[in-house]
Amino acid sequence: MEISVIRELSSKELKERLDELKLEYAKLKMGHAISPVDNTTKFREIRKDIARILTVLTERENNEKQANINKSK
Numbered sequence: 001m002e003i004s005v006i007r008e009l010s011s012k013e014l015k016e017r018l019d020e021l022k023l024e025y026a027k028l029k030m031g032h033a034i035s036p037v038d039n040t041t042k043f044r045e046i047r048k049d050i051a052r053i054l055t056v057l058t059e060r061e062n063n064e065k066q067a068n069i070n071k072s073k
Contacts, residue, residue: 001049006056018053021046 006014025046031037 001052003052003056006052011057011060014053014057018050018057021050021053025050 001017009017025043028037028042028046032040032043037043
């Protein structure tokens with residue numbers, strides 16, 4: 001998933017997508033433990049998507065905090 005697509009989603013949608021990716025990653029890891037997966041790059045892609053989503057969510061939280069600080073001054 002590209003960062004431009006991630007930035008267009010709402011925070012609620014991002015949190016839902018994050019839960020889906022974490023679940024998919026866990027299932028993939030369990031499946032890989034039972035029988036090896038041929039395409040292991042999927043692990044990396046999912047981890048990077050999770051990191052991108054968490055980054056955008058953190059940026060939004062920090063911007064919101066900064067706006068509240070500036071508002072109270």
